Amino acid sequence: MTDIYINDIGTALGSLREQNDAQSLGQAEADCLRIVDKTGIRSRPVAAEHEYSSDLACTATNALLTETGTVATDVGALLVCTQTPDHLIPGVSSRVHGRLGFPKSCFVLDINQGCSGFVIGTQVMTNWLRATGGSGILVNADTYSKLVRPHDLTTRVIFGDAATATMLSTRRGGFRxxxxxxxxxxxxxxxxxxxxxxxxxxxxxxxxxxxxxxxxxxxxxxxxxxxxxxxxxxxxxxxxxxxxxxxxxxxxxxxxxxxxxxxxxxxxxxxxxxxxxxxxxxxxxxxxxxxxxxxxxxxxxxxxxxxxxxxxxxxxxxxxxx
Amino acid sequence: MTDIYINDIGTALGSLREQNDAQSLGQAEADCLRIVDKTGIRSRPVAAEHEYSSDLACTATNALLTETGTVATDVGALLVCTQTPDHLIPGVSSRVHGRLGFPKSCFVLDINQGCSGFVIGTQVMTNWLRATGGSGILVNADTYSKLVRPHDLTTRVIFGDAATATMLSTRRGGFRxxxxxxxxxxxxxxxxxxxxxxxxxxxxxxxxxxxxxxxxxxxxxxxxxxxxxxxxxxxxxxxxxxxxxxxxxxxxxxxxxxxxxxxxxxxxxxxxxxxxxxxxxxxxxxxxxxxxxxxxxxxxxxxxxxxxxxxxxxxxxxxxxx
The missing domain is CATH 3.40.47.10 (Thiolase/Chalcone synthase)
Structure with missing residues (x-):
């Protein structure tokens, strides 16, 4: 069985920052302190109003391409894991593919998973690369802040908006x-x-x-x-x-x-x-x-x-x- | 490389039927005749108001399990391809998994693709089964009627709501x-x-x-x-x-x-x-x-x-x- 490696990871954060404090959340200070103490979360990156999963996905993917000196046309697969797409039709992977100039021969797909999405995306991509060779990018991108109910403190203080782009390939380096x-x-x-x-x-x-x-x-x-x-x-x-x-x-x-x-x-x-x-x-x-x-x-x-x-x-x- | 087979397919249609005629569409008869002539589509299955992709997916999957005499607990992977999920979070595959009693060891994932989704789903499932053996179900389920703009005849007269559940496995039979x-x-x-x-x-x-x-x-x-x-x-x-x-x-x-x-x-x-x-x-x-x-x-x-x-x-x- 061909060995597959995680070579490198590019990252992007939502461009705003929200503090988990009484003023930012509009809640009683005691409630905020208790929640910060239990969750350990002091502040979080949050996507701006017109900043979407596709934007974070493109930024993270661009960072990865730059850091690794990869040209988009050499990438054989682009998998985007998201539960907060710009549209239901088409997927975020289509937007990333078009904006960054991936080739027509590229395998392009959105998958829908939440907090297990890196493990599951790695499974899908590893199987793909074992069948085809070459390299692929697994993007994990979400903007849960756009779905959080503002007054539901138990979820609002937890979720941060971010994206990563992970290069996987048959080339030894990083993690096997x-x-x-x-x-x-x-x-x-x-x-x-x-x-x-x-x-x-x-x-x-x-x-x-x-x-x-x-x-x-x-x-x-x-x-x-x-x-x-x-x-x-x-x-x-x-x-x-x-x-x-x-x-x-x-x-x-x-x-x-x-x-x-x-x-x-x-x-x-x-x-x-x-x-x-x-x-x-x-x-x-x-x-x-x-x-x-x-x-x-x-x-x-x-x-x-x-x-x-x-x-x-x-x-x-x-x-x-x- | 292990051979993978498409053993059988279960199907489900939206429970309503819409005719592409002047009365049903509320449009001029000449327009409807012209559209039927060009598209070849006379009528379509349409999901009822409270009938969703998960319902069609479960019906098709149940039909497949019955036809093939398969028990859900024997299935190793459940992949649902949809662009019209019940919710963004979680995926339709989660609903099907829970309703039909698939095992916890099952690989469960939604993928987002439209009209190429059977080919791409077959690629993902084939790679999966080559790695793991056993059997998996690829569900293709959509209810585009819920996203069509009622007065946009060019799309409304085209799309039908349906689901299929395709059994793939290493067991010879059907299609290689x-x-x-x-x-x-x-x-x-x-x-x-x-x-x-x-x-x-x-x-x-x-x-x-x-x-x-x-x-x-x-x-x-x-x-x-x-x-x-x-x-x-x-x-x-x-x-x-x-x-x-x-x-x-x-x-x-x-x-x-x-x-x-x-x-x-x-x-x-x-x-x-x-x-x-x-x-x-x-x-x-x-x-x-x-x-x-x-x-x-x-x-x-x-x-x-x-x-x-x-x-x-x-x-x-x-x-x-x-």
Missing amino acids: VVHCRSFADGSGYDAFVARGSALRNDQHQQAGIYMDGPGILNFALQAVPDAITQTLADVNRSLGDIRMVLFHQANRFIIGQLAKKLKLAKEQTPCNYSDLGNTVSASIPLLLKEQMNQLQPGDLVLTVGFGVGLSWGAALLERVKD | VVHCRSFADGSGYDAFVARGSALRNDQHQQAGIYMDGPGILNFALQAVPDAITQTLADVNRSLGDIRMVLFHQANRFIIGQLAKKLKLAKEQTPCNYSDLGNTVSASIPLLLKEQMNQLQPGDLVLTVGFGVGLSWGAALLERVKD
């Missing part, structure tokens, strides 16, 4: 994709849903994101450790072999609980939510980019996504010599 | 997937777009589907023959080897022009648009299901999708003994 595994439980569809966001008539409810926080927490605390065990068992590994576990940056409380349950040391679970918030499927690649130079060849890194769907999974990566 | 190839041109993003359908603020325009008909026609007449030539050349085949070409059922005029340009006989290009309309990515599997028993083991069938994105591609299939 060792193994991926994903899971789903559609019986949890209603635990995280954006009412009135597409075709279904949800007129009896205010449009926007509804999250069953305790439900999602219980799900994550059960499903994530099981998924980690199964993913590692598939390749005869255990947590003791892993240098870092990069969790989807949901918030401080949930990551803390997971780290405790899995007996992970603080230095094994680096976090970046405090000034990024939960950037949905971009959160893992944002963190992976930050940690890339802290890792030595041979180090194993487990990335773990979980959330809406319900959908969850893990991708085991090995840092290799660049 | 010989080769797939897809193409994209995002510079044509605006040639077919649903304004006001997701996050972008298009308030200066009435919400709904906008189609540049002549632009799409010119694109198809150029791109489709080229794609066919390239797809067949990849596997050292030519059109002379092909028993049937199953075009995406866009409408009579465009299919007629393509058949003429490619010098295909009428019996080589069966059509079913007259009482289904253009059912987006479900149109090819609906036609494939109809033609399955007309074909002999060894017959080669080329399925060809093209449309919104712009996105187009071809999948070469070989009928095998069941």
Whole structure:
């Protein structure tokens, strides 16, 4: 089986910044302090009024092309993972393809996943590259702020708008994709849903994101450790072999609980939510980019996504010599 | 490389039926007759007010499970191709997974493609099954009628609401997937777009589907023959080897022009648009299901999708003994 590598990651943040304080949120100071303390999120990047997922996706992809010295016409696949597209028809990948001049031979597709979208996108792209060779870009781009109900503090203070563009290829460098595994439980569809966001008539409810926080927490605390065990068992590994576990940056409380349950040391679970918030499927690649130079060849890194769907999974990566 | 087969297809139609006549459309009779004559579409299935892509997807998937005697817990992957989801968050695949009791180990994902979505979905699923083995279901489900502007006759009379559920697996039977190839041109993003359908603020325009008909026609007449030539050349085949070409059922005029340009006989290009309309990515599997028993083991069938994105591609299939 051909080895596939994550070579590099380009990033983009929403161009505005919202503080999680009483003044910015128009809420009581005690409520804001309590929420910042529990979530660990102080401020978040937010897309401007006329800034969309396609804009963040293009900026991140352009950054990646520049950093890696890649010309768009050499890219064989462009996969955009988003749940907040500009339009239902066509996909964001079509906009990125057209704006940045990718070739007609490029495989172009939007996929819809939330916080497990980096793991699932890596699975799809890895399978693609194993069949075709060459290189492909996985974009993770969302602007959840446009779907948050402004008075629903439990979601508003959490989500940040961002995009990443991840280069995957058969060229050794960065991280080798060792193994991926994903899971789903559609019986949890209603635990995280954006009412009135597409075709279904949800007129009896205010449009926007509804999250069953305790439900999602219980799900994550059960499903994530099981998924980690199964993913590692598939390749005869255990947590003791892993240098870092990069969790989807949901918030401080949930990551803390997971780290405790899995007996992970603080230095094994680096976090970046405090000034990024939960950037949905971009959160893992944002963190992976930050940690890339802290890792030595041979180090194993487990990335773990979980959330809406319900959908969850893990991708085991090995840092290799660049 | 492991061979992957399209074993069977389940179908579902929108539960209402709209005639393309003066009374149903509230338009002048001469206009309706002219449009029916050009498109070849007399009537179309239309989803009821509270009938959504997830409902059609579940019905088609249930039909497939019943017809093939498959239990949901044996299915390893569930891919839903739609551009008209119930919600942006989560995807339709999550709803189908939950309602029909698919297992937690199932790979579950929505992809967003229009009229090339059967070819592209087949590519993604084929790569998946080559990596994992087992079986997967590709659902193609759309309810474009909910996005059509009622007074825009050029689109309203064309689109039908339907879903298909296609079983793919490593088990020999039905059609062998010989080769797939897809193409994209995002510079044509605006040639077919649903304004006001997701996050972008298009308030200066009435919400709904906008189609540049002549632009799409010119694109198809150029791109489709080229794609066919390239797809067949990849596997050292030519059109002379092909028993049937199953075009995406866009409408009579465009299919007629393509058949003429490619010098295909009428019996080589069966059509079913007259009482289904253009059912987006479900149109090819609906036609494939109809033609399955007309074909002999060894017959080669080329399925060809093209449309919104712009996105187009071809999948070469070989009928095998069941």
